[in-house]
Amino acid sequence: MIDYLQTIFVVVVAMVYVQAEKSKVIPPYIKQCIRNDPKLNECLAAEINHLRPYLKEGIDEIELPPVEPFRMDSLSLAITGGSNGYKITLRDIDLFGASNFSIQKVLLRPNAPFEGKVRIPKMTMDAKYASTGVLLVLPANGNGSFHADLGDVTATVKGIVSSYYKDTEKYYNLDFLEVDLVIKKAYMVVSKVNNNRIIVEATNLFLRENGQEVLQVMMPQLRSKLAAIFKAIVNQLLTHVPADTFFSN
Secondary structure, three states, X not given: OHHHXXXXXXXXXXXXXXXXXXXXXXXXXXXXXXOOOOOHHHHHHHHHHHHHHHHHHOEHHHOEOOOOOEEEEEEEEEOOOOOOOOEEEEEEEEEEOHHHOEEEEEEOOOOOOEEEEEEEEEEEEEEEEEEEOEEOOEEOOEEEEEEEEEEEEEXXXXXXXXXXXXXXXXXXXXXXXEEEEEEEEEEEEEEOOOOOHHHHHHHHHHHHHHHHHHHHHHHHHHXXXXXXXXXXXXXXXXXXXXXXXXXXX
């Protein structure tokens, strides 16, 4: 009799567990992958691409506002050297277009950082502009507006993910993220610099002829700030969504 009751108990527990697993509601912004799928990397790329429109609009249930525009505090650029070198400071930067990403590749390896390749067709940057120093023999001190069109952008990302338990459920955390950028097209322009037409024209001539050089000076700070933004967005998702939600058995 005892063995019979034990058998019934085990069956009931198993049924409850199965029903609980079935009753888990998968949020619409999650596209599940199978853990042991031989094409798991391809599935994860598709899963991240599936998230794209939700990130753009924001996800209220995980307290994630719309990610556009990406906002950065400032970039400080020393364009030319010397005591009177031309220096640019960009403040209150709004970056548009990064949420139109497409994941080209995801690579997961045991006991190694993950890698990914991301393509962004176009990003635009708007900021407050300030400059000091001498540019093309002209004093270039002034304040105005800055705009940039950045096209054909490829980002290579590397990161480390850990896991932890909260209320008996497993969660992931993105501990580290590194972003390397290649931007093939760059168009930059300033306007309303002290309402001085000569400074505006000289600056824009310099930016047209030296856009890639200016971009390379900007790149280390841009990579670092974008990595911090991406990491914060990812962890906002991972903090609210249990690890098992991303996978089906």
